[in-house]
Amino acid sequence: MDMVEAKLAQVPAILSEVGIDLWLLFARESHTVHDPCFDLVVGGDVTWQSAFLLTPQGDRIAIVGSLDRAAVEMRGHYRDLIGYVGGISEELRKVLTRLDPQRIAINFSLDDTMSDGMTHGMFLTLQKALEGTPYGTRLESSDRVVSALRGRKSLAERECIRAACAETVAIFDRLTPRLHAGLTEKQVAAMICEEMESVSGLTLAWDPDHCPAVFTGPESAGAHAGPTDRVIEPGHIMNVDFGVKKDGYCSDLQRTWYFLREGETEAPPAVQRGFDTIVASIRAAAAILKPGVTGGEVDSVARTHITDRGYAEYPHALGHQIGRVAHDGAGLLCPHWERYGALPDLRIEKDQCYTLEPRLTVEGHGIATCEEIVAVTETGCEWLSRAQERLYLV
Amino acid sequence: MDMVEAKLAQVPAILSEVGIDLWLLFARESHTVHDPCFDLVVGGDVTWQSAFLLTPQGDRIAIVGSLDRAAVEMRGHYRDLIGYVGGISEELRKVLTRLDPQRIAINFSLDDTMSDGMTHGMFLTLQKALEGTPYGTRLESSDRVVSALRGRKSLAERECIRAACAETVAIFDRLTPRLHAGLTEKQVAAMICEEMESVSGLTLAWDPDHCPAVFTGPESAGAHAGPTDRVIEPGHIMNVDFGVKKDGYCSDLQRTWYFLREGETEAPPAVQRGFDTIVASIRAAAAILKPGVTGGEVDSVARTHITDRGYAEYPHALGHQIGRVAHDGAGLLCPHWERYGALPDLRIEKDQCYTLEPRLTVEGHGIATCEEIVAVTETGCEWLSRAQERLYLV
Numbered sequence: 072m073d074m075v076e077a078k079l080a081q082v083p084a085i086l087s088e089v090g091i092d093l094w095l096l097f098a099r100e101s102h103t104v105h106d107p108c109f110d111l112v113v114g115g116d117v118t119w120q121s122a123f124l125l126t127p128q129g130d131r132i133a134i135v136g137s138l139d140r141a142a143v144e145m146r147g148h149y150r151d152l153i154g155y156v157g158g159i160s161e162e163l164r165k166v167l168t169r170l171d172p173q174r175i176a177i178n179f180s181l182d183d184t185m186s187d188g189m190t191h192g193m194f195l196t197l198q199k200a201l202e203g204t205p206y207g208t209r210l211e212s213s214d215r216v217v218s219a220l221r222g223r224k225s226l227a228e229r230e231c232i233r234a235a236c237a238e239t240v241a242i243f244d245r246l247t248p249r250l251h252a253g254l255t256e257k258q259v260a261a262m263i264c265e266e267m268e269s270v271s272g273l274t275l276a277w278d279p280d281h282c283p284a285v286f287t288g289p290e291s292a293g294a295h296a297g298p299t300d301r302v303i304e305p306g307h308i309m310n311v312d313f314g315v316k317k318d319g320y321c322s323d324l325q326r327t328w329y330f331l332r333e334g335e336t337e338a339p340p341a342v343q344r345g346f347d348t349i350v351a352s353i354r355a356a357a358a359i360l361k362p363g364v365t366g367g368e369v370d371s372v373a374r375t376h377i378t379d380r381g382y383a384e385y386p387h388a389l390g391h392q393i394g395r396v397a398h399d400g401a402g403l404l405c406p407h408w409e410r411y412g413a414l415p416d417l418r419i420e421k422d423q424c425y426t427l428e429p430r431l432t433v434e435g436h437g438i439a440t441c442e443e444i445v446a447v448t449e450t451g452c453e454w455l456s457r458a459q460e461r462l463y464l465v
Numbered sequence: 466m467d468m469v470e471a472k473l474a475q476v477p478a479i480l481s482e483v484g485i486d487l488w489l490l491f492a493r494e495s496h497t498v499h500d501p502c503f504d505l506v507v508g509g510d511v512t513w514q515s516a517f518l519l520t521p522q523g524d525r526i527a528i529v530g531s532l533d534r535a536a537v538e539m540r541g542h543y544r545d546l547i548g549y550v551g552g553i554s555e556e557l558r559k560v561l562t563r564l565d566p567q568r569i570a571i572n573f574s575l576d577d578t579m580s581d582g583m584t585h586g587m588f589l590t591l592q593k594a595l596e597g598t599p600y601g602t603r604l605e606s607s608d609r610v611v612s613a614l615r616g617r618k619s620l621a622e623r624e625c626i627r628a629a630c631a632e633t634v635a636i637f638d639r640l641t642p643r644l645h646a647g648l649t650e651k652q653v654a655a656m657i658c659e660e661m662e663s664v665s666g667l668t669l670a671w672d673p674d675h676c677p678a679v680f681t682g683p684e685s686a687g688a689h690a691g692p693t694d695r696v697i698e699p700g701h702i703m704n705v706d707f708g709v710k711k712d713g714y715c716s717d718l719q720r721t722w723y724f725l726r727e728g729e730t731e732a733p734p735a736v737q738r739g740f741d742t743i744v745a746s747i748r749a750a751a752a753i754l755k756p757g758v759t760g761g762e763v764d765s766v767a768r769t770h771i772t773d774r775g776y777a778e779y780p781h782a783l784g785h786q787i788g789r790v791a792h793d794g795a796g797l798l799c800p801h802w803e804r805y806g807a808l809p810d811l812r813i814e815k816d817q818c819y820t821l822e823p824r825l826t827v828e829g830h831g832i833a834t835c836e837e838i839v840a841v842t843e844t845g846c847e848w849l850s851r852a853q854e855r856l857y858l859v
Contacts, residue, residue, distance in 0.1 A: 104498070105498065160803065179585035184498060187587065191584065195573070
């Protein structure tokens with residue numbers, strides 16, 4: 072079964088569970104402004120205004136422009152296929168009247184990007200199309216549907232993520248012997264890309280601007296910035312944030328290296344203590360990660376572990392879900408900050424896959440980070456990445 | 466000057482022209498749900514809620530999450546850069562209060578995809594952030610700003626499109642001698658991709674699902690469907706819809722071939738007449754295409770040319786703008802159909818680049834199409850593609 076069919080097969084039970092009578096995807100030019108739910112349940116793009124309708128009874132209805140029809144038909148996912156030439160609204164109203172749903176989920180969300188693929192213009196277009204019907208007032212966010220569908224990874228999906236992690240760790244293993252002081256961040260990034268390109272079927276997991284991200288020394292810029300011409304010096308901590316996509320699924324891992332100064336055979340105590348604190352905070356968070364706890368609780372364990380030892384708190388969430396994209400949406404291990412909205416109160420579910428990625432600054436040396444990936448089991452979690460346990464020394 | 470700087474330089478005059486005091490881009494995770502305006506005036510992606518503010522006075526202000534800040538700074542386009550950790554709304558309200566704009570354009574549009582990159586969830590987030598200020602009621606569509614900024618191509622942009630067209634025509638020229646009856650549509654598509662890959666720096670202009678699209682014979686599916694295992698037979702018309710991206714700009718061209726039957730040295734009169742009608746309808750449309758006429762008027766000239774000769778009308782628009790993406794947004798040569806909204810009434814502007822792509826069916830043989838690209842000049846238009854004038858015979 073392909074991944075789109077596998078995801079479509081999960082939809083009816085999830086709609087029943089959350090009490091939604093109809094999940095309506097409504098989009099146009101989806102190649103240009105892309106609703107991430109299309110990857111899950113459509114499996115390709117459309118040009119003209121298109122509606123994809125899914126119900127708890129297993130209906131799969133597509134209403135698409137006449138020239139998109141053949142492409143949707145060839146993909147084979149939507150048995151009930153309606154084409155139009157002039158405009159979509161008449162056919163859409165007909166189908167809605169026949170189904171008469173009380174609760175209609177559409178793809179918008181204040182908090183979850185992955186449930187927020189409908190543009191505001193398409194929302195207004197939908198409201199206009201539904202004028203004079205009762206359905207315009209029955210629209211609500213699909214966030215619970217999308218969160219469950221995207222978050223609950225099948226075994227096949229978890230194995231894809233595990234395989235992407237293994238490739239990434241292997242790339243780090245091949246990188247370490249090539250490293251030496253005097254390289255620039257950009258040179259290290261280029262080496263990582265070379266190592267990736269030597270394996271067929273791997274692409275970067277996110278924007279090549281900052282994948283890989285490489286940071287060395289006390290002046291480094293922080294996450295989500297690209298590598299610079301800054302030179303690695305003895306005494307620097309260097310960290311890398313990097314992920315690959317393999318068979319449609321991503322990894323996203325961080326690792327930390329220390330560059331020995333003349334005469335040193337190990338890292339200075341402050342560096343070692345920083346690294347050990349990161350590793351221990353990840354273990355502490357993983358130890359309480361299981362179905363039913365909230366993302367806020369898990370974040371708080373790692374955050375407190377770090378601040379209790381006298382470090383500043385990390386200026387971001389502890390971890391995000393990962394899957395077809397590196398940041399895979401709702402269900403976040405994060406604090407109660409405005410930018411995270413209601414996400415810290417969501418409860419962890421079985422089969423979700425999370426990153427764990429705290430960070431701290433070691434004064435005068437740089438930033439210590441590790442990022443690991445775990446899958447939630449019935450009673451806890453299992454590691455999808457082979458964790459970094461010892462600081463890499465160069 | 467890079468393309469983002471060139472586009473940013475156009476912004477103040479366009480804002481003055483349309484009477485907008487502030488253009489506000491508001492987005493998050495822009496790699497996943499991508500606002501196409503980011504390619505024009507941001508030049509990279511952001512992770513957390515971010516605001517980019519542009520004014521007629523030339524202000525360029527960015528408010529971004531702390532970990533995005535370094536990346537935005539490195540790109541160098543936004544001189545006035547504000548980072549935040551907890552939430553964006555306080556900084557956003559401060560900046561708005563200082564600028565006190567009366568008319569604020571944001572990226573939503575009923576009709577134009579390229580102006581509709583803001584999600585409905587981000588619209589609601591913005592309204593929430595502006596509660597208690599007068600600015601929530603001053604929001605309007607950016608469609609006139611985006612249409613002008615995206616549509617008015619600089620000379621450098623027009624030359625990029627011309628170069629992409631030349632590569633595409635060269636690929637067709639190399640393809641023709643390789644064609645013979647007995648090939649499948651998929652085999653022809655693979656040959657086109659091979660020819661493209663033999664030139665460095667070219668990628669497909671749209672979704673590989675249906676780029677190239679190849680249709681042969683009377684049963685072919687119509688546009689926007691991928692190639693099938695259908696076999697080319699003598700007596701078939703075959704057409705190809707294909708474009709490449711070169712240096713960030715696209716081509717999108719269609720061409721028509723006829724496969725001679727035993728004993729034939731030219732196409733049957735019905736096929737020739739169909740092809741000639743297409744070529745003449747394109748010329749007729751190009752002859753009236755100039756600043757000030759509406760897209761509906763241009764479409765109507767080609768459409769009537771075809772229906773006057775006894776063919777059914779084509780079930781789509783005559784042409785679209787082209788640029789960084791194949792379907793480059795507002796300003797469409799299209800009829801007054803519901804799905805096109807107000808677009809047919811927009812007036813053509815100097816320096817826009819349009820495709821011209823009518824089609825018609827020749828009973829028993831297949832579909833005749835050509836697609837050419839023109840740039841609007843002060844008094845008419847000039848061809849960016851070397852037009853197909855004679856039916857290709859195989």
